[in-house]
Amino acid sequence: MEKRVVFDNRWLPYLLVAPQLLVTFVFFFWPAGQAIYQSAFIPDPFGLKTQFVGLGNFEYLFGNRYYRESFLTTAVFSVLVTVSAMSFALWLAVLADRVIKGSSAYRTLLIWPYAVAPAIAGVLWLFMFNPFTGIIAWMLAQLGYTWNHTLDGGQAMALVVAASAWKQISYNFLFFLAGLQAIPKSVIEAAAIDGASFWRRFWTIVFPLLSPTTFFLLVVNIIYAFFDTFGVIHTITKGGPEQSTTILVYKVFSDGFVGQDLGSSAAQSVILLGLVGVLTVVQFRFIERRVHY
Amino acid sequence: MAEIKLESIRKSYGRTEVIHGIDAEISDGEFIVIVGPSGCGKSTLLRMVAGLESITSGDIHIGDRVVNRLEPRERDIAMVFQNYALYPHMSVFDNMAYGLKIANVPKAEIQARVAEAARMLELEPYLDRKPRQLSGGQRQRVAMGRAIVRKPAVFLFDEPLSNLDAKLRVQMRLEIKALQRKLGVTALYVTHDQVEAMTLADRMIVMNGGVAEQIGAPLDVYANPATLFVAGFIGSPPMNVLSHDIRPGRGALDPGAVIGVRPEHIDLVAPGAGLIDLDVAFCEPLGAETLVHGTTAAGDKLVVRIDGEVELPADGTRIGLSIDPARILVFDASGRRIET
DSSP states (O other), X not given: OOOOOOOSSSSXXXXXXXXXXXXXXXXXXXXXXXXXXXXXXXXXXXXXOEEEOTTHHHHHHHTOHHHHHHHHHHHHHHHHHHHHHHHHHHHHHHHHHHOOTTHHHHHHHHHGGGGSOHXXXXXXXXXXXXXXXXXXXXXXXXXXXXXOTTXXXXXXXXXXXXXXXXXHHHHHHHHHHHHHHTSOHHHHHHHHHTTOOHHHHIIIIIHHHTHHHHHHHHHHHHHIIIIITHHHHHHHTTTOSTTTTOOHHHHHHIIIIXXXXXXXXXXXXXXXXHHHHHHHHHIIIIIHHHHOO | OOOEEEEEEEEEETTEEEEEEEEEEEOTTOEEEEEOOTTSSHHHHHHHHHTSSOOSEEEEEETTEEOTTSOGGGSOEEEEOTTOOOOTTSOHHHHHHHHHHHTTOOHHHHHHHHHHHHHHTTOGGGTTSOGGXXXXXXXXXXXXXXXXXXXXXXXXXESTTTTSOHHHHHHHHHHHHHHHHHHTOEEEEEESOHXXXXXXXXXXXXXXXXXXXXXXOHHHHHHSOSBHHHHHHSSSSOOEEESSOOSTTOOOOOTTOEEXXXXXXXXXXXXXXXXXXXXXXXXEXXXXXXXXXXXXXXXXXXXXXXETTSOOOOTTOEEEEEEOGGGOEEEOTTSBEEOO
16 A cells, blocks of 8 residues: 655655755765766876866776776675675574574674674784784694785685674674564474475575565675775775785775875776666666565 | 374473373364364464474374374374465465475376366466465465375364454355365364364364363264363353252252353243243344343343244343253363263
8 A cells, every 4th residue: 555645835845855865965976976077087196286088097997907806806805795794694593593592692692793893893803813913823823724814815805705794794694583583483384394304494485585685685785895894904904915805995095095096086986886886776676576475 | 094193192381281181082084173262272282283392291193103203294294374374485386386396296296286286276277376466265275275285194274264254264164174075184173263163073172271171073062061161162152150050949059069051942931930030131133043131130140042033022121031951051169060
């Protein structure tokens, strides 16, 4: 049933949506517009003049090896973060769903990591994996494995993925647990009587019924991996070694604010904006269609 | 097809015992209805037979096996749930075929068995629909279909009609009965509705507070209730309960004992001409019959069921009640029936 309110006053509806529009305008449309505008210019080395270059910034970027590699890095990073954060959270939620005694304490503890700021999460993991003083690096050394993420690009990637995923697991866990508890018990029991084993029930009944939650989390996690992991990467690797953990959003920062190339940075923001827009549209067009039953 | 035997079944949650030892023998092809008020343990008992609840003590036999420790899928049963428990993301066909697919039944046979069940239940036009596109009665049929296709030894029904409206409930009740007769499968049916129990059951188990108060054929239970609870629960309006003996030539009842009379076993006569007089409070004409409500001289409330075409006594008048003393039942202080 559709519920509509008819306003007598012509201006009241506009007044009511104005605060939301204002916030969106100030914090999204304005900066996005600025980024698009600036992406067409390059400033001189002293920042006194700017010169119009049209699509020159974009041309340069796509001809740049480091920028193209950053795309690949972002893809690897966000797939790894999303898949590991979601699958681990689902596993925990399935286990927590079966716990009866002390489940609220259990749940609360699992939610805590979400309250940790990304930068702090990064520092926590950095302490544990510091090649010289970190306890886990030391343990790995005892096992004969040399850990040095400041030199090894693969290890650096593994570390930022682990730290980023760890932080997101709590959030995913909450939603998965709520999703699991919303599935009627009798449906699971009917499947048990129909002869399905636990795993069969999970894959044929529980997982499909969870798909709206899974889809929502997929969108949220990909956006998280693209943007909100900046703090983790900045504290742990600063994009290194040799740009092996420089994801697109980190490159926007390092080229713009460290390299002072504002034109290129703006162009990268525009590309990133377009990319996330396209990804989200694709997700809604092609995946969401299949999750509603 | 199989017989079921329950041997002193008990169930406790922690220290609270909710089922206090139930014994019953159900023969092959019999339709057994477990009836009782909510919270009496009837659903728990059914779920123990299904394997969805563990058994604290006692044994459940299905066929020649003790199934206490078997998983639900190993018990050769099918169950219809109160909310139907259909798989919402699957079509009607897939809902019915799910159990067969798991059992690795060949595709052609799955097709044939689902088609057969759909024909029997008049679900053929809906096989491609999802459960949310069906009405309550159709969902109910799909749930039945899912049970039928597997050809189980035992059907379990957990209040399957309570989510339907009154008219549909009557129709589905008849269909369930007809289907069970046709398939000849042993059925265990839980309900709180005594009309469903009376109409469906070959024999019924009347439960109260985790105890089987009486097991027997519906009319037998109706005519010879073993306890005061059964007398009050089976039959609508319930049996009248009077605190003093009205039979001629009898002394006072033992302390706490009561007598019971069915409303239809009372006839209206002139005041003073019957065993007892009644002050009429009001009448409820229902068409085929009329219920006369009133109070006896001793202050007991009483209902009389009379033919709908008899002239109604006016409110506030006094009438006499004629009762065949043989129809009067006596219950002791603990509620047990005493033969007198």
